[in-house]
Amino acid sequence: MIEVENLRVRFGRGKGAVEAVRGLSFAVKERETFGLVGESGSGKSTVLRALCGLVRDFEGTIRVASEAQRRTRTDEFHRLVQMVFQDPFGSLHPRHTVDRILGEPIAIQRLGNADLRIARALFEVGLGPSFRFRYPHQLSGGQRQRVSIARALIVEPRILLLDEPTSALDVSVQAEILNLLMRLRRERALTTILVSHNLAVVGHLCDRLLVMNAGRAVEEMTAEDLRTGAPREEYTQALLRASEGYRRL
């Protein structure tokens, strides 16, 4: 469903240029949930941004549904691929109601039946009709992230890109959002790429994962390998140890 070959992304020019992604390759099968893991600055979010067209200048090949992607993306692409961002506070337009936020993608894709779709999308993410005409500042962090997920899914995409969707939320809300994502992925047979620095989240949600460091792939493994604590590379082992938290000496 998604194939990335020798992806390179560079920001800036000359001596000050930063190579955020350095020759990354991976493939994600249909209905698979794939994780991109790494510490901050490893380039995992940049990969996601290149995939959905937010980073236009890249080298290498990105193929989505067997179609090679160029600098600009078509309406069909945005119908096929949608993304949920990390920050539920910043990713929703502050002066648009939930109704308008959800209605805009429907209008862009000329889907029709906006009322019905919006009501259904809110229901699917566990929000009642009373939320429809509220503004983002009138919602909690978890409710906002549910609106973000509804916004992404309202055009019925086959691929969902998740950029650390729970890292800005309280621990109690994180579990709710993760369970919601798991349910939606199952019900809608979504192909998903999840970016996270939280190995527990990735192990819980993903089938396979790729560990990244400094823009390069370190190791690809299954979630089962992660859970049984059998990573090969030293960097992955260090990442795993770090995710276990502090230990009292």
Next chain:
Amino acid sequence: MSSRSGLPAQAAVHAFSAFGIVAQTAATFAGLLLITFLIGRVLPIDPVLAAVGERASADVYEKVRVELGLNLPLHVQFWNYAVKVLHGDLGRSVLTANPVLTDIRRVFPATLELATLGTLIGVLLGVPIGVVAAARRGGFIDRVARVFALFGYSVPIFWLGLMGLLLFYARLGWVLGPGRIDVAYDEVVAPLTGALLVDSALRGEWEVFRNALGHIVLPAAVLGWLSLAYISRMTRSFLLAELGEEYVTTARVKGLSEWRVIVRHALRNALVPLVTVIALSYATLLEGSVLTETVFAWPGLGMYITNSLLSADMNAVLGGTLVVGCVFIGLNLLSDLVYRLVDPRVR
């Protein structure tokens, strides 16, 4: 249940907020009254002497001093001043012998017309230039806009006016000279609003309209450049801040074209603080662009206050200052209301 009880609570919040705005405006106006009153008392200009002349006898001087109420305690004088102002009595001008309010009614429309046209030029050109500069950050248009704005900021406005007159009036003859209208057309159109362009258009006097336009276009362009410089830089700055927000990235992911993202999402949010900038810029031009009005012999409020000050006509100076202050307060209030109207977070 909660939604039902929420409505009166929301109405109470709105009422409290409206009361706060009214109270704030009233307090600012009271402060303005006090300041203008104190200016009149602190300045080394004797209002009695200005009224009676240097050759008046001591008896006449004392009689006028009592008539003007200057023998009363300061707080009583302030009270009398405030009551008179609130009744629309700004005193009588020594220079013109008219009530100050009558004079201001005569000169203010000229300033209003000039400042409005200047602001229109500033907004209609400044906002698009700022938008393009932000959208093409670091590009050719951005660099040209920066230099253009820098000129607007840094070149003294009187020099710009003089050079404008020299080039476009004296050399090229593209515009008409100083003044608001040629003597031949003076008082041809009976005033409706006081703004010559509007009045002549409403009366269908197109020859007068063309003449007035020929006179106003250069001073308005000079003021417009100043306004444009400020508004274009602020538009660029506010828009860049908005373009860095994640909701803009969300809009791109939705599949909107880049220009729609800029205009429909980022610019609309950037316009919220820009309203205040435009209002303040307008107020600055309305306060009487003294130098511009002097260079172009424009019979507006700035020139009226300047001439009054040079003649020690304090009633006129303080009356003019009060009007300028009221314009500031009014435009601030307006921008505050617009802010509340367009941004649901501050309603």
